[in-house]
Amino acid sequence: MFVDRIRVRAQAGDGGNGCVSFRREKYIDRGGPDGGTGGKGGDIVLVADKNVQDLSDLYYRPRLVAKRGGHGRGKNCTGRNAPDVVVRVPVGTQVYRLGAPTRQRRASGYRPAAAGAQGEEVLREVATAEQEQSVPAARERELVADLVEDGQRYVLAHGGRGGRGNASFKSSTHQAPREFQYGQPGETVGAELELKTLADVGLVGYPNAGKSTLISRITQAHPKIAPYPFTTLTPNVGVLAYEDYSRVRIADIPGLIEGAHEGRGLGHEFLRHIERCRLLVILLDMAGVDARDPWDDYRRLLAELQAHDPALLGKPQLLVANKMDLPAAKKNLAAFKRKLARASRSSKPRSVRAMPSPSLLQISALAGSGLDEFKRALRVALGG
Ligand SMILES: Nc1nc2c(ncn2[C@@H]2O[C@H](COP(=O)(O)OP(=O)(O)OP(=O)(O)O)[C@@H](O)[C@H]2O)c(=O)[nH]1
Numbered sequence: 001m002f003v004d005r006i007r008v009r010a011q012a013g014d015g016g017n018g019c020v021s022f023r024r025e026k027y028i029d030r031g032g033p034d035g036g037t038g039g040k041g042g043d044i045v046l047v048a049d050k051n052v053q054d055l056s057d058l059y060y061r062p063r064l065v066a067k068r069g070g071h072g073r074g075k076n077c078t079g080r081n082a083p084d085v086v087v088r089v090p091v092g093t094q095v096y097r098l099g100a101p102t103r104q105r106r107a108s109g110y111r112p113a114a115a116g117a118q119g120e121e122v123l124r125e126v127a128t129a130e131q132e133q134s135v136p137a138a139r140e141r142e143l144v145a146d147l148v149e150d151g152q153r154y155v156l157a158h159g160g161r162g163g164r165g166n167a168s169f170k171s172s173t174h175q176a177p178r179e180f181q182y183g184q185p186g187e188t189v190g191a192e193l194e195l196k197t198l199a200d201v202g203l204v205g206y207p208n209a210g211k212s213t214l215i216s217r218i219t220q221a222h223p224k225i226a227p228y229p230f231t232t233l234t235p236n237v238g239v240l241a242y243e244d245y246s247r248v249r250i251a252d253i254p255g256l257i258e259g260a261h262e263g264r265g266l267g268h269e270f271l272r273h274i275e276r277c278r279l280l281v282i283l284l285d286m287a288g289v290d291a292r293d294p295w296d297d298y299r300r301l302l303a304e305l306q307a308h309d310p311a312l313l314g315k316p317q318l319l320v321a322n323k324m325d326l327p328a329a330k331k332n333l334a335a336f337k338r339k340l341a342r343a344s345r346s347s348k349p350r351s352v353r354a355m356p357s358p359s360l361l362q363i364s365a366l367a368g369s370g371l372d373e374f375k376r377a378l379r380v381a382l383g384g
């Protein structure tokens with residue numbers, strides 16, 4: 001299963017409570033306060049990891065809960081800090097927060113104890129905090145992080161601070177304090193994680209155009225290839241390695257059909273994954289194996305790209321005619337070139353506008369012809 005968008009709820013741990021305690025020891029009269037501070041609650045941390053492919057782990061665990069910090073104890077013992085919950089996500093994950101984070105009391109054990117002047121102040125603080133969180137948070141969606149590098153971290157929900165023990169309230173004029181603080185509640189955050197694959201090149205084409213065949217020929221990727229539409233159901237990323245060890249990441253996404261922006265076929269779901277590409281490769285089945293005209297395919301693909309996001313058409317494009325090993329391809333190619341030349345002369349509809357420099361490559365992904373030239377062209381187009 002491939003999951004590229006998921007809602008999660010992250011609940012960081014509460015801080016541990018401070019402790020009220022006095023030193024009791026033989027021969028030591030009035031030993032003084034020795035209640036320790038509570039430990040910090042665990043954070044919920046997202047870490048980008050290049051070995052993680054999608055968000056499916058979170059599909060089975062959409063509620064992330066961290067432990068609370070340990071309570072402070074006598075003899076000035078500080079409570080234990082709770083461990084963070086670390087969630088590995090794929091590189092390219094964007095984090096959207098749904099509403100503002102809240103700090104809510106969870107455990108039932110918070111009973112206001114008899115407290116002195118400072119303790120009351122602490123309790124007042126708690127009361128205002130509770131009032132604040134009772135205001136319903138607006139459900140706005142805000143981009144808060146974009147994890148684009150391996151190892152990049154983002155703290156989705158912060159654990160609460162530990163409360164102060166009575167030892168820390170002691171002063172020269174207040175030598176036997178009974179005040180303490182409750183631990184601060186941990187943050188609760190609703191978030192939506194969205195994977196936008198990071199690749200240099202996006203492969204776009206109708207189903208069966210041969211996208212997966214192409215990527216399997218020039219990279220290490222092994223996508224499923226079959227002579228029926230919608231063989232590819234999820235994006236694949238292949239890495240093309242050149243002799244000088246430079247690399248180009250190519251994303252193969254499921255085929256697009258006319259009306260994809262209305263949800264036909266697999267729809268626009270996956271165009272998200274090529275939004276960040278620097279170059280779009282438009283792959284056309286020049287032999288018209290599925291009884292479609294390559295020129296119509298080209299026009300509709302551009303229209304679908306525009307319907308998803310007009311910015312996609314602003315990206316550099318490389319037009320590639322595939323299946324040139326089949327006899328019908330030669331004839332279609334001549335007609336295609338004529339139409340392309342005509343369209344670039346009349347600059348009428350923007351979506352049909354040809355690329356600034358209409359270079360049309362001819363390959364056969366199956367027979368392997370023209371692939372070296374294609375690799376060189378990719379490099380030139382990417383400016384490397
Ligand atoms: N003759 C010929 N057939 C090809 C060529 N490239 C791909 N094919 C065939 O076209 C069919 C579809 O290829 P795929 O690579 O699965 O196509 P796709 O674009 O990934 O299709 P979807 O995943 O369904 O979107 C397969 O049967 C391939 O063998 C080619 O250059 N020449």
Ligand SMILES: [Mg+2]
Nearest residue numbers: 211212231232
């Ligand atoms: Mg495919």
